[in-house]
Amino acid sequence: MSQPSRTRPEGSAQALMTAYDTALLDLDGVVYAGGEAIGYAVGSLLAARSAGMRLAYVTNNALRPPDAVAEHISELGVATEAADVINSAQAVARLISEQLPAGSRVLVIGGEGLRVALRERGLEPVESAEDDPAAVVQGYGGPELPWGRFAEACYAIARGVPWFASNTDLTIPGARGIAPGNGAAVEVVRIATGAEPQVAGKPLPPMHRETILRTGAVRPLVVGDRLDTDIEGAFNGGVDSLLVLTGVTDAALLLAAPPEHRPTYVDADLRGMLTGQPEVTEASGGFRCGGWTASARGGELTLDGAGDGSPLDGLRALCAAAWTHAGDGVCGLDAGKALSRLGL
Template structure:
């Protein structure tokens, strides 16, 4: 591993690791949707990769912004897919926001819960009482993803309470969530509905990724000393790792496309890049300066005539890593706006 970054330091290229990542880090902090599964079904290579990493001694923790399900339910789902998991290995944004609320209000307080069973269980775990109506005397309002069957009435009650000035919290504000059928609305969409309906300019106190309460919850529950965040989203998984000062692996099985990765702002640039979770089990090649460009493996990337370009032949992911170096170096502390469609097509990665 090289060039490990700290918060506030722009990353100019993906890092290298001479060791397989599952032996270089003690715990993988894995996002679920878009990383391990999509729409409930395991993603290709996910189960075999996780079983191999765990068998070799790597700790696995499942860290999700999805607040709908309880840790027991998530662990049961993972086990059914072939990845044996215990509820203690699951950390949710519901748990993180429940801890934040419990720090702010007296024990036994009523909290209007606009969310699913996972959020209700997390509130009870912290000695709070979930209620359903703005007329039930809540001292706080909390929103969390309630699944595709989320009741509109709960969103309406949350809006009523927030409009009355009740303190407002959210497990997370992800606008979308991946599914087996495509991208669906996430909790952030419901949060925006409440904000608009309540006439609020500012949003709620948020606990989930990429914010510190989620990182704190994860470290408290896992005890990880050298964690590696593994995710598919730049604005939650990778930004959360950056904010926490820990390394990250982006897998391209979820919402982030190669083109979006090339345009990533500094706090959205991952330490490592892989096609899928097999990236945990292999070393990662070095990206090196090569004249006016960057080389990884047999592929060289550079800026030519105002566009990102690639030369040579080699692995497509090596080419993407080299392109990241060319794009991020050109962008510095901003976003790269150079066209990359031709370079990505040449690598077989599309736009």
């Protein structure tokens, strides 16, 4: 059940790591970027787990199987089991298994994570359109995925077999910046075939269902860096979310977020799980958080005050002003001066 439109970030007197039983953490842009741990991530995860919060890693990246991802997180300093990792490969494999008989052949365009997930569901991965597949599944295959793999997908889809995609994220954050994601590769096949895939990953229901089935979370908190996958997925699932500003989303995108992309909480990084969250209150015709008061006037978002308020408090106040002004739409007011004051 979806949440109603949010007009401001919420506050929490209780630390998030004790207010929620399970953190459903995205990986790329949240825990690591380009394989290296993001600042404060390891310490924050260890502290949250010590406080009794279960850590589950929920990623749209279908490249690696859960045991490889768990090993990587463990090497970063947070001991992790394969059962703690839920990926879009598992979600799409379940979706396929519900539509095809056991033992069906599935043409894989992607990495080992897809093959492992398909076998787990009793399906047989194959590599060529000539292997008589009953379906095609496409997931992120890394930067070295050969162009010919897209051709194999097109040949099979042209014969009328159903096409599935683990996710449609257009980009993926890495150590050197933002790179093309699986969604960009899906567009290649879509343009060539005119077909439409069934998609399983965030923000769509199959991924949320897979996550809840595997974790048993009762009061989960989605933690992510993307509005269009992590936060929208939480919105669609009717659960709370924490946006961290360590990946794809910047302050300007956050202020322009439509209702389904507005997080419950906003923080700089995973340290936000370890603390409460400040309240945003109405004040002086605008919204106040910390030492800042934000309002929408004269065709722009304005910011007054400062005091001891942190830039994040100013951003939270600006979110309230922008989202309230936008209602169920998108705020188009100029926020450049206000964000410059915050250094964002």
